[in-house]
Amino acid sequence: MRVNEILVQEIEALIQKKDYRSLKEALPEILPADLVEILYLLPTVDRLLIFRLLKKDMAVEVFSLLESNEQEELLHLFTDDNAKEILQSMAPDDRADLFDELPAGIVNRLIALLPQDQRDLMNRMLNYPDNSAGRLMTTEYVNLREHMNVASAIHHIRTVAPDKETIYYAYVIDDRRYLIGIVSLRQLLLAQDSMLVENIMHKDFISVKTTDDQEYVAKAIKKYDLLAIPVVDLENRLVGIVTVDDVIDVIDEEATEDFHKMAAMQATEDSYFSTGFFMLARKRILWLILLLLAYNFTQIVLRHYADTLKIISLIFFMPMIIGTGGNAGTQSATLIIRGLAVGEIRPLDFFKIVFKESFMGILMGLLLGIVLIISGAIMGADMIIAYIASIALIVIVLSANLAGALLPLIAKLLKLDPAIMAGPVITIIVDILGIVIYFEVAKFLLNI
C-alpha cells in the first residue's frame, strides 16, 4: 500500500534518460491508485508526459482518481482532442464530480466536446442538488426485463459487462422504465437456466430518489449491506445506481464535515492542502468572530461581580473550573452528536439522556471536586477558596453535561445540524454559566 519511493525514483531516472519506451512498458504494471500517488510526487510537466504514455483505459482511470484541482490543471495542458477522449470515456459520476468543481465557463466549453447524449446526461446530473443521489449515481448499470429467462439474462450480462460499473446486480424494468425488481448475479448463477427473471427477482428492494442526500444513500447501503442501490426519479423511473465504493468516500466526507463543524468551522469537502489559503481563512474566521462576540457576555457577567473579583485568590481557580466544565460539556456533546450521526440515538431518547447525563455530571463533579481539594492542598492554595471552587465545580459539571447533551438534541429537533452544538459553543455557554455559579457560590459562602 505504501507508495514505493524507489518506483518514483526509477520513473524519474527513465524520464531524465528520455527512455520513454521502457517507461511506457513499465507503467501498465502499476496499479492506478498507486500511480495517482506517484503522480503527486512528480512535477506537472512529467505528469503530462506520463499521461501521454498511458493506454487510454488506464489514463481515464488514473485521471478519474485525481483530486479535482489536479484534474483541472491537467485539462488546461491537454490538447482539446486529448481532453475530449478522456472526458468521453469517464464514468458519468466521476465526470459530474469534476464539472461540479470547475468554473462555469470551462464546464460549458468541456460539455461542448461531448456527444449529444452524454451532454444531455451531464446537464441533467448537474441540475440535481449538491451532494444528492443524482450527482453521485452512475448510469452504467445492467437492465433486464421480467420475461427473460435466466440463461438469456446471463448472456445479456456477459454481452454488456465491459461498459457497466457493476454487473453483480441487475435491475429489472418495465416498458415505462419503472424499476420493478432487482436480481443479483449470484441468484442468477444459482437458478435453473429456464427460470424466468420475474420469478427470482427481489420485489421488496430498497431504492433512493435522485434528490435524496448522499448521507441518506450511504446509510441505506450500510444498513442493508448492499453493493449498489438504485436511484429513481420523482416519477419512480430508474435513472442510475450508486455503488458502494462511492459511498465509502461519502462516509469519510460526512465524518470530515462533522469534525470541522464540531471545531466551529464551516465544512470543507476539499483536503487541507487543496483548500486555498483565503478560502480556509474565511471558513474559520466567521465562527471565530461570532464566538468572540458571544464572549462579550462573559465581560458583562464579570463586570457584575467586580466587587467579588477583588478577592484575587478567587480568580486563581477561575480558568480551572470553567475549563473543566467545558471539557465535561464537550464530552457529552460529542457522545450525543456522534450517536445522532450514526443513528443510534434518536431525539425520542431525550429523557433517558437527561437522566444519564445528570447522574454522570453529579458523580464526575463530586470526584473532580475531591481531586481539586487535594491538589489545592498540595499546591498550597487558599483552602477556603478551594472548598468554594469544588462546590461550584459540582454544579458546573452537572450544568455542562446537561448543556452538552441537550443542545445537540434541541438542534436536531429544530432540524438544525447537531454538529454545530459542539465543543466551542458548549465551552462558551459553560464559561458564562460557570462564572455566575462560581461567584454566586463564593458570595453566598463568604457572606458578601
Next chain:
Amino acid sequence: MRVNEILVQEIEALIQKKDYRSLKEALPEILPADLVEILYLLPTVDRLLIFRLLKKDMAVEVFSLLESNEQEELLHLFTDDNAKEILQSMAPDDRADLFDELPAGIVNRLIALLPQDQRDLMNRMLNYPDNSAGRLMTTEYVNLREHMNVASAIHHIRTVAPDKETIYYAYVIDDRRYLIGIVSLRQLLLAQDSMLVENIMHKDFISVKTTDDQEYVAKAIKKYDLLAIPVVDLENRLVGIVTVDDVIDVIDEEATEDFHKMAAMQATEDSYFSTGFFMLARKRILWLILLLLAYNFTQIVLRHYADTLKIISLIFFMPMIIGTGGNAGTQSATLIIRGLAVGEIRPLDFFKIVFKESFMGILMGLLLGIVLIISGAIMGADMIIAYIASIALIVIVLSANLAGALLPLIAKLLKLDPAIMAGPVITIIVDILGIVIYFEVAKFLLNI
C-alpha cells in the same frame, strides 16, 4: 428505510391475539435489517417468540445483525439446541465478533457446542489481536486452482456459491495454499470458456496480513475500490477475506473512536446506550482528572501575576481572549488530525503546515483584534484594556494555531495517536500561554 411504526403495532397486535400463524407468514416479508429495528422496539419475551417463528436462515441473519449485548441476552434465553443451531450457522466473522464481547466462561461453553473444525477456527480467530484483519475476516470465500479453465471455474463457483460470503472474487491458490492470483467473476464471464484461470487472473493483487489493523484493511479497500481483500497468514497462506460491508462498519467505528478521543475520552466501540453507566463514567473521568490537574499550572501562573490582577478590568477580557485562542487552536488541531486520519497529510508536510498556520494565525488574529476593539467600544469597555487585549489576542491566536497544528504532528512522529492532541488538550495549553501573553503585554504597555 424508516422502520414502519405501523408494522410494530401490527406485530404487537398479532402477538396479543396469539395469532402466531399470521405472524409467521408475515415475518419473511420483512427485510432482516428492518426486523432488527423492530425487535429493538419490542419487549425481550416477544423477541424470543419472534425468533422461534423465524425460519433458520433468517433467524441467523437477524441474530448476526443484533448488537452484542442483545445477542448475549437472547443466548441466555435460548435452549442449548437453539443456541447451537444459530451459532453453527453464523458466519465466522460475526461469531468471532460475538465471542469477543462475551465473558470467557460463556465463550468456552458456547465453543463446546460447535463441531471440531469450527471450534478450531474460532480459537484461531480469537487469538488474533483485537481489531485485526484476522478478527474481521470470513473464511467463506471461493478458491480456484490456476490450471482450471474458465468454464470449470464458473461451474465450481455456481456449485459452492450458497455457502460463500462473496462469489464476485475468486482466489487462486497453489498446493501449499499460497495465494497466487485473484480473478473476478466479471473477468471470468467476459473470458472464453476454454481459457485458463492462470492466464486471466490478476497476479499483482493487494492483500493484508492477519495481524494488520482493521484501519489499514479499510484504507486498502478504500484506496483500491475493492469489494473484498484477501487475508494471508505470516507464511503468506490464504486464510480468509474481508468484505467491503464489514469495512464500512470499521470506517464508522474508527471515526467514532477519533471523535471520542478528540473530546478527551477513552474510546468506546459500543453505542451510547449499550455502554454501562460506570464504564462510561470511567472512560470520561480519567481524562477530566488529568486535565484538571494540568489546570493547576494556570493557578501558578495567575499567582505570579497577583499584582497585575488588581487591575480588575483586565480580568473582564480574560475568558474572551483565552477562549478565542482555544477555539482557533481547536480548529487547527482538528484540520490536522482529520487530515492525518484520512491520509492526506503526512508528517513530512511539517513545514508547509507551519507556514500556512502561522500566516493564518496572524491574519485571523488581526481581524479578531479589530472586532474585539469595535465590540469593546460598543460595550463601553475600558479602551486601554481593549487595545491591550487585542494586541495579546494576535499573539495568542498565532500561538494557538501553531500549538494546534504541531502537537498532533509531533504525536504522529512519536507514533502516538494524534487524536489525543485535540480541543481539550490544546485549550489548556492555550489557556496557560494566553494568560502569560496577556499579562506580559499588559505589564509592558501599562509600564508596571
